[in-house]
Amino acid sequence: MDALNNLFVNIAAAIRGLFADSHSFSADLTINIIAFIILFLIMVVAALFLSLVERKFAHWVSQRSGPNRLGPHGWFQFIADAVKMLGKEDITPANVDKFFFKMAPMMLVGVTLMVFGVIPFGKGMVAIDLDLGIFYFFAISSLSTLAMLMAGWASNNKYSLLGGLRAVAQMISYEIPLLFSLLGVIMITQTFNLSAIIEAQETIPFVFLQPLAFIIYLIAGIAETNRAPFDQIQGEQEIVAGPFTEYSGLRWGLFMLAEYGNVVATSAIAVTMFLGGWYGPGFLPGWLWFILKIWLVIFLMMWIRWTFVRMRIDHLMHFAWKILLPLALVNIFLTGIGIYVYELLIARIGG
Amino acid sequence: MVSDSLRARVGELAVRVNGEVEESLGELELTVNDRYAVEALTSAKNFADVPCDFLHDLCGMDLEDHLEVVYQLSSLRGPQRLRIIARVERDNPVIDSATPLWKGADFLEREAFDMFGIQFRGHPNLKRIYMWDDFEGHPMRKDYVVESHEQRAVMRVRKEGE
């Protein structure tokens, strides 16, 4: 079990062993390039697979048949979808701002991929073990707002512009409760490092200490990833597809890739911060536990998506500023009191 | 089916607006000239005890020698029904609009204008509703020539600013 647990860590060590000096620049570079490729593949495969799982889940919830032609029970459908998307004509409409129009999807995917760099998939299994991991996550994921606005503005389409502006309003608003909900955890662990935060949860996952923060994080996270009931940005029933209206083929595919990548990243952060990361009963390796927990959160998000209807944009803002933000502040306050009382008790017992 | 009280009211009204009353298949029908149409409608809307205050339908009708505007009145508060027919000249079909009485007559009058070319005086927005704006002729008139399939298959070019 130990070998299985450290499978990837050992592989990395073996690769390093191929170099004369295992900590030389070329060794680091090789490892990083391999990590990058693996992370990219994880994201692409996860996104493609997730698109199929999402449809399967939707059909299960709403009692339809769903994709059932390709492979056993339609489980190869995502390959056909990917091939179809690659084969589609790439249309750049006249009168768009060509540079930003082409930049936006790439930027969104790039941003999402960068987030994956700090996620610890297992003990020691992190591409870059940043001390400011969670801080980096927020800094980078805020950039996706910019990509949305770029897409909306550059498309030269009124629906896209409306979608882009909605994206700015919604994502900036929900970033604040998202950030505040995690502050409680950081106050307890006294660190920004994601691996350290997971290690602090060895005895008890923080979801039991911070239940309110977990709920706030989940809601705000769904809003950040633009999924129902907070999918105003696409809102296909009123603004067609928001910023993505004018995109086709692979560029549109990149947006979808980024969306599902974001879902995985948000779930991964939730697992890291609240669900105890790679810790779990010993019969499965740690990284598998991590992936299973990610799926659990994703299923929760899907369940919400297919049950609720879309909120109105003003209710949405109301919800962020007047309900989630005060609740997050209350949570921080309660956490502060809790830490104070805990330290007092420790001092008593210790003394 | 037609109540006596309604019959009496329509009789009084017919004398005032110089119209003819007919009854067939249990429906009462009042035929007037175009200039009395709105007066007849207003009185019918305000009939004591049997007000016909709901304009159920308004449509045009082509009778080769003249046009007609047919108003079907009913009420949400009783079984009374009345049909008022206003005769309109064929060459210069102009009649007062019923939109001051019922806002909802708007679309119905636009349709009658579109299909029969009847001009409604005082209508807020008398434009074609089904056919496109530069369509020529009024398709429901009896003298409208329906083109053959070959003639119709000519592509229409979009104009600037459409």
Add this chain to the structure above:
Amino acid sequence: MTIEGTQEYSINMGPQHPSTHGVFRMVVHLDGEVVTKVEPKIGYLHRGLEKMAESRTYTQFIPYTDRLDYLAGPHNSLGYVQAVEKLMEIEVPERAEYLRVIFAELGRIASHLVMIASGSLDISGWTPWSYCFRDRERILDFFEMTAGNRMTPNFVRIGGVSHDVPDEFMPALKSFLEDMPEMMEEYYGIFFGNEIAQSRMKSVGILPKELAENLLITGANLRASGVQYDVRKAEPYSIYDRFDFKIPVLYGCDTYDRHFIRLLEIQESKKIIEQAFRDIPAGPVMAKVPKVIKPPVSKVYHRVENPKGEMGWYIVSNGTTKPARVRIRTGAFVNVQMLDAIVKGWKIQDLVTIFASMDLVLGEVDK
């Protein structure tokens, strides 16, 4: 160039837009996200049915009537056929009348289910949409097993119905009726009882009673504005006077009530079908009708309560085999006018909900 303050801008919605339920087009004037004015532009599905009727015999026109409100085919043909029967003074056999009522009410349920489904889909409720379509499918199966067509059964004929129902129809109908209460609970649970859905629809797009009457709104939209009026009760046609059912009425005048009243009407339709199912006699389904339908010179105006609003058939006969004029007053066409009257000041998201609550079907709007 400097722009001071805010600038109003207009968006063209439709005719190819996901939530205009067909080829409806509206020019929406916006101030930010707030709607200031809506101009409905219709006619993209105009087929000239009234003109077509003048060059076809009375019987030949029946299939076209199904295409008016294509979500509830039988009721359209019922209105037309009854108008012709009034002209010809034809008595219809009992069994045919019951079958007509059963089909008309099944069509009403199907239509209302589509309305609830698309109403929920317009606020992104995919699951309720799916539930409603799942159950509507069973109704379409009834149409298919009887008449061969799913949406436009073309079942009603002058003097009766085209043929009797097959043997498996009645047991299937029975099991459908038994399943209905459960379905109602499901719709309520997932859509009407949903907190977010209620916040999206309650007190949005108020259509006051006076305005509704002035705009000549009919059908369920009028009943959701507090007017208890239904042609089936006020002026019973066919055999509707034999059944015991209520006219649901709601006083909220808002989008939620316009959706909810459809659910109540489905329940009333269910009652009617149950009674018809219980009382239906055996016998012929077609009266003795002359081979050539040639009504005397006369005119008739016949009203029926269509799912989308009241439908009026004004038929003028000139004594030949073809009508001189067939005028179709459709509920949805007149109901379009309420859109601009109630949408001002609401957001573009509400515009979609309000539009859905009007329950338009473009086949009926454009004729």
